[in-house]
Amino acid sequence: MNILLTGSSGWLGRFLAPLLRAAGHHVVGVDVAPGADTQVIGSVADRAVIDRAFADHAIEAVIHAGGLHKPDIARYPAQAFIDVNVTGTLNLLEAARAAGHDRFVFTSTTSLMISRAIRDEAGDAAVWLDESSGPIEPRNIYGVTKYAAEQLCRLAHLEHGLNVVVLRTGRFFPEDDDTHGDPPGENLKANEFLNRRLTVEDAARAHVAALDAAPLVGFGTYIVSAPTPFARADATELKRDAAAVIARHFPDAPALYAARGWRLPDTIGRVYDSGAIQRDLGFGFDTDFAAVLAALRNGARLPFAHDPRYVSPKERPLAPQE
Template sequence: MRILLTGSSGWLGSALAPRLRGLGHEVIGIDPVPSTETQIVGSIADRELVIRTVRDNRIEAIIHSGALHKPNIENSANSDFVAANVQGTLNLLDAAVAEGVERFVFTSTTSLMISQAIRDGFKGGARKAAWLTEAMSPEPRNIYGVTKLSAEHLCRLYHLQHGLPAVVLRTARFFPEADDMAHAIEQSDANTKANELLFRRLTVEDAAAAHIAALEKTPQLGFDAFIVSAPTPFQPNDCDALIRDAPSVVARYFPDFPELYARKRWTMFSSIDRVYDASRARDRLGFVCRTSFADVLAALRAEEGAA
């Protein structure tokens, strides 16, 4: 297929483009930032550029991973987020319908699922961890979440009105930057990210693989939205204990984790406040992340054996 990949210079785009080409697809990358994966330097907020790009390259599928992200809130106006994340998505959808694009995959975020009320509960000592699924009605707490949810609604609308097959992937954290969680300062970056694989993280390789799975399944699904995160070992009935004593819950599932962590001088979060449930992606999309917390422990065991 001839695929237009937005955000091709970003962390996900740079991982996804080579995999797509390896599968025999022709990839045209578009991004405001030049890179080896970007053939068209420009913004998706430029409507004429988007329409011309889709038409002239005879695009058959669009993977829309380009956006302004949460870290951009500090130095970008709300109008910048609307232009990039909402108007940019609308431009791509209009071009897709006009040119007969067969598949549309949109990269969304689990961040939009955390309302201000949920956030305040985390800060104020919530009584149990939040178990988060696609069934909940999101109430985003910032302009990033608002614009990503608006873009999701546009994807749904264009499926309903025009029959455009579209799949939304609400990805958990996969960025390389250090974590912004308050308790992360107590752990190394590697320790923090290992912990998060239990409930709110995936690797960029798995994020790329999820997009490829969605690309393949989009025509059959029509429209659907999925949380994409490493498979959690937890169950909903763990949520009370996860808030009060997360290490004890983790130890029930992984009895040797305390010893392995002690040898690495790592620590587990004392409290886990949310769990993203990716079982719907497993059941309907047929996708499960390859890397999980169990793989982290396997690597620590291997380190110990080689020492």
């Protein structure tokens, strides 16, 4: 198929485009920044850009992975989030419907599930989050616009029969956290594989699986995060003494972490459960917390990306023209 991939110059796009080509698809990338897999430079908020891409490249399906993200809150006004994340999604859905498409994949975020109350972690147990969790009360403009875009996807299915899979992805960015610096870098990312992170490679593979499954799913929303080793019964102890729960599941974790100079989390306030995508789509994650420990145990390279110097292509200055 001729696949329109938005966000093709970004972190996910650089991994997703090659996977799509390997699966036999022709990829047409759309992004505001140039990149190796970007053929169309422009914003999804500009309907003319989308219509031209569809007409020029005979687009047959869409993976909408582009958009403004949580760190962009510090750089862009609320209206930009509405223009890109909401209007941009509507432009793509309407173009896909007009073209008679039978599948559409939308990259959403687990962040929209986190209300201020959940963010404050004031309860006496970790919050267990799956596709049935609610009510959805996003705490910032990023979450609000992503949730609005999800609802546009739902309406496109209900009103026009467009098959849509929404993927609420956990964290897979390579840069340091924009709000938390302790524990630092790699240690924090390793910890997050327990409850809220996945590799960018697994994120890309999930999108390909969603593209294949969309006609069978009809409409579906799936959390995409590395399988947690915990059960709901662990929730209270995770909040009180997460390190003890981790050591019970992984007896050598404390020693492996100590040898690296790392710290296990003292408390875990929320857990994302990705069981539905594993059951419904038969999707298997390649990397989980056990894989992180295996790398530590064997002295191997860590199975996730960490690049504190990473800057999104849309934020990089253009090279001077010769």
